[in-house]
Amino acid sequence: MNLRILFVDELKGFYKSKVMLILWFGMPFLTLLMHFLNPDLGELPVSILVALLISSIGGTLSAALLSTSIANEKSHHVYDLFLVKPVSRYSILLAKYFAVYLCLIIATGISLITGLIIDTCTSGSLPEYIIQNTLDSLSVSLAAMSISCSIGIFFGILVSSVPVAVILSVYIGNQVSAVSILTTTFIDFINPSMFSIIIGVITTVLFIGISIIVFNRKQF
Amino acid sequence: MNSNKTNELIEFQNVSKNYKNLLALDKISFIINKGDVFGYIGPNGAGKTTTIKIIVGLIRDYSGIVYFNGKDISKNHYLIHKFIGYHPQDAGFQDWRTVNHVMYTFGLLSGLKGNVLEDKIQKTLDFVNLLDERNKKVKYLSGGTLQKLRLAQALINEPEILILDEPLSGLDPSSRYQIKNLIKLLSKQGKTILFSSHILSDVQDVANKVGILNRGKILRIGTPEELQNEFNIGNEIEIEYANDNEIFLNIDSLACIQTIDKLASYKQVLHLKPEFNLDSAINQILSFLIHNKSKIRNFRTIKPSLEDVYLKYVKGDNQ
Numbered sequence: 001m002n003l004r005i006l007f008v009d010e011l012k013g014f015y016k017s018k019v020m021l022i023l024w025f026g027m028p029f030l031t032l033l034m035h036f037l038n039p040d041l042g043e044l045p046v047s048i049l050v051a052l053l054i055s056s057i058g059g060t061l062s063a064a065l066l067s068t069s070i071a072n073e074k075s076h077h078v079y080d081l082f083l084v085k086p087v088s089r090y091s092i093l094l095a096k097y098f099a100v101y102l103c104l105i106i107a108t109g110i111s112l113i114t115g116l117i118i119d120t121c122t123s124g125s126l127p128e129y130i131i132q133n134t135l136d137s138l139s140v141s142l143a144a145m146s147i148s149c150s151i152g153i154f155f156g157i158l159v160s161s162v163p164v165a166v167i168l169s170v171y172i173g174n175q176v177s178a179v180s181i182l183t184t185t186f187i188d189f190i191n192p193s194m195f196s197i198i199i200g201v202i203t204t205v206l207f208i209g210i211s212i213i214v215f216n217r218k219q220f
Numbered sequence: 221m222n223s224n225k226t227n228e229l230i231e232f233q234n235v236s237k238n239y240k241n242l243l244a245l246d247k248i249s250f251i252i253n254k255g256d257v258f259g260y261i262g263p264n265g266a267g268k269t270t271t272i273k274i275i276v277g278l279i280r281d282y283s284g285i286v287y288f289n290g291k292d293i294s295k296n297h298y299l300i301h302k303f304i305g306y307h308p309q310d311a312g313f314q315d316w317r318t319v320n321h322v323m324y325t326f327g328l329l330s331g332l333k334g335n336v337l338e339d340k341i342q343k344t345l346d347f348v349n350l351l352d353e354r355n356k357k358v359k360y361l362s363g364g365t366l367q368k369l370r371l372a373q374a375l376i377n378e379p380e381i382l383i384l385d386e387p388l389s390g391l392d393p394s395s396r397y398q399i400k401n402l403i404k405l406l407s408k409q410g411k412t413i414l415f416s417s418h419i420l421s422d423v424q425d426v427a428n429k430v431g432i433l434n435r436g437k438i439l440r441i442g443t444p445e446e447l448q449n450e451f452n453i454g455n456e457i458e459i460e461y462a463n464d465n466e467i468f469l470n471i472d473s474l475a476c477i478q479t480i481d482k483l484a485s486y487k488q489v490l491h492l493k494p495e496f497n498l499d500s501a502i503n504q505i506l507s508f509l510i511h512n513k514s515k516i517r518n519f520r521t522i523k524p525s526l527e528d529v530y531l532k533y534v535k536g537d538n539q
Contacts, residue, residue, distance in 0.1 A: 005328045013316045076312030081373065084276045084306040085329040086298050220278035 002087050006095035014099050019065045023058055023107035028114040035118045050115035054108045055141035055181065056174075059148030062100050063173035066149055067165040070096065070156025080220055090212045093157070097149055097208060104145045112138060139193040143200025144177035150207035151176060157211045157218075176203060227253045228287070229381055229412050230275060235284030237270050237436075244270045246436040247284065252381075252414055252429070257407045259427030259444075260416040261530060267436040268416040269309060272385045275414070276306045289380075302330065305379030307370045309386045315359040319350055322358065322373055330377035340376055348372045348402060364395025371402060382406060384415035388422050400426065420527040432533050439533045447529045455498050457490045457505060458483075460518035474508060476501035489522070 014020055031050045073079060082092060112134060120126045148169075155169040180196040180203075230252040237245040245267045252258045260268050273279040274286055277297040286293045288300045313322050323341040327333075332340055345351045348368040353361065361369065367387060374382060387403065388396050403426055407413055417423055423430060423444075430447060432439045440447060463486055471488075472480050476496040481489040492501050498521065509516060 002329060005325070009325050012321075013314055016316060073312075073314065077308060077310055078312050078314060080278060080308045080311040081306070081313075081326065082329070083278060084301060084304060085326065086301045086331070087329055219281055220273065 002085075003091040003095055006082075006087065006091055007098050010095045010099035011102065014065070014103050017065065019061045020103050020107070023054075023061060023104065024110060027054055027057070027107055027111040031111050031114040031118065035122070050111045052137065052141070052181075054111050055144040055177070058104050058107060058141075059145045059173060059177050060170050062104055062145060063148040063152035063169040064166050066096060066100055066152030067156040067159075067169035068162055070153060071159060071162045071165040074156075075160065075162070077220070083220065089215050093153055093208065093211055093215060097153055100149050100152075101146060104149070105142065108138065108141055108145070136192045140181050140196040143180045143196035146200045146204045147177040147180060147207075148173040150204040150211075154207040154211045157215050229254045229256075229289060230414070231287040232271070233285045233287070235271075235274065235282055235286060237267075237274065237279065237282040243436050245274075245282070248433070248436070248438045250431055250438055250441055252412065254380075254412055255410055256429050257403075257413045257427045258415070259423030259430045260414060260433060261418065261420060261423055261430060262416075262433035263418055263534060266418075266433045268418075268433055269385055271433070272306075272383055272414070272416060276304055276383060277301065302377060303380040305374035305377065305382045307367075307374045307382070307384040307387050309389065311370065313358040313366075313369070315357065317358050318355055319345070319358065319361070319369055320354040322369060323354075323376060326373045327376045332377065340378075344372045344375050347375070347405075349398070362395075364391050364398070367391060367395065367399055368402075371399065375406075379411075381412040381414065384413065386416055386418070388417060388419065396422075420530050424527075432530055434534045455492050455501075456522040457492065457502070458518070458520050458522060459488055459490065459505075459509070459516060461486045462515035462517055464515070471505070471508060474504050476504050486517075 027050070030053065034049065079092065083089065116126065116130075116134065119130055151173040152169045155165045155172070159165040159168060180199040183190065183195065183199075228251050232248055232250050234247045234249055235245055236243070236247050248267075248271065260271065262268050270279060274282055275288070275293065277293065277300070280294060280297075288296070288303070291299065293300055317325070320341065323345065324337070327337045327340060341354075342351070345354055348371055350365065350368050350372060353365060358366070358369070371384070371387065374384070384403070387399055391399065400422065403413065403415065407426065407428075415423075415426075428443060429441065430444055431441045432447075471477060471490065476492050477490050478493045479491045481491070483489060490505065492498070502521070506519075
């Protein structure tokens with residue numbers, strides 16, 4: 001019950017943040033820009049390029065957003081007020097994760113649809129292979145962003161200094177999420193969607209689990 | 221184990237808390253009864269916030285037992301939260317929230333909803349005089365208004381006990397006056413209040429029970445009157461003479477007088493020996509003044525203030 005209240009509450013905070021505005025409006029704009037600038041993408045459809053861009057930029061920004069938000073709220077004793085209500089500590093972290101992740105899914109959706117529309121308009125139709133490749137890219141992107149979000153939460157909880165939390169979460173977030181993207185490029189027999197989803201879920205659960213344990217043990 | 225004394229709301233039994241090498245609380249024991257306004261005073265770093273954070277459940281790693289309404293709080297945090305309103309010393313709110321949104325969120329988390337919640341927000345903001353600011357973002361509020369908001373969110377669930385950690389610190393005189401009046405109003409409504417401060421005057425005319433804490437130890441607990449009376453630090457008598465009447469310096473020859481302070485050419489303060497009875501001291505002094513045909517314009521006794529008592533206790537403990 002309180003997880004739902006906190007989730008809606010966090011959503012209200014995050015969806016208006018500058019980072020989310022960049023993702024919601026900036027990424028579709030970038031997709032359109034790609035089309036008009038007409039860079040040499042070889043055989044790569046715009047929709048797949050967009051998926052890769054979103055996972056990289058969205059993951060980086062969300063990791064920074066979450067680590068900044070948590071480290072800041074810790075130092076300003078924001079949680080003191082929540083924890084004296086009937087609220088479990090894990091629900092505070094999960095609410096943040098789900099709120100940011102939902103915002104990212106929406107931003108990704110908007111950008112990918114823009115990419116698909118461009119691909120359709122450019123080629124006159126939407127070949128099945130583009131749809132399949134886009135769906136693969138989408139699952140890889142979502143897995144990578146989930147990893148970045150969980151690492152943002154992890155360093156936000158673990159580190160007191162906001163700049164250090166941001167640097168660590170962006171750097172480590174990019175490195176770890178790259179595992180779920182690049183492995184599928186180098187190993188042919190792996191199903192990219194399945195592999196990235198499995199890696200994404202395991203890594204996310206691991207980092208959020210450790211964050212919850214640390215947060216539960218914290219004395220305020 | 222349950223403590224079963226009906227009027228006791230909070231009971232600390234030999235509670236200690238260590239922060240690595242620092243002993244923040246050293247086997248403290250005290251009781252707050254229902255309806256008490258408990259002033260918890262002590263210098264900065266005495267352990268006041270640690271005590272408060274144990275009650276509200278922010279610190280769970282301590283030794284000893286704390287009871288709330290007869291229940292061990294370490295095992296009943298979720299049950300107890302709905303009875304407690306907590307005003308932290310310096311807790312912030314996320315910048316994007318408005319005053320109304322703060323109240324709405326904490327109201328929902330306290331289990332209120334719908335019209336009841338709307339009604340409660342309206343009444344509470346009205347009580348703390350924040351109705352006009354309800355659509356303002358938290359980041360644009362002044363220090364005094366933020367303190368009012370902290371108080372308002374603590375009141376949203378009509379708690380059985382209100383725990384206020386330094387509610388008057390860092391405020392300008394006008395805001396202090398307003399918040400102090402709100403606390404007085406709540407105490408008149410019969411609310412049990414625990415509030416900490418390192419400023420005695422904050423506590424003096426609000427609390428009906430005072431606990432003095434220093435270096436993690438409770439030095440004394442009692443009503444302000446009890447503390448003033450039983451802590452024998454001596455009374456003072458201020459005498460004001462007519463302008464053409466020089467003060468009597470040789471009055472210190474009287475057995476009851478310890479020292480004399482000359483405040484002006486026509487005004488002096490006599491510090492009485494603590495062991496001396498006030499009435500007999502007054503008799504001695506008046507006899508002396510009448511015998512010397514002095515022209516007295518004002519004669520008044522000054523009882524030791526709570527601040528004197530506090531300073532004596534804390535100073536004595538530090539030595």
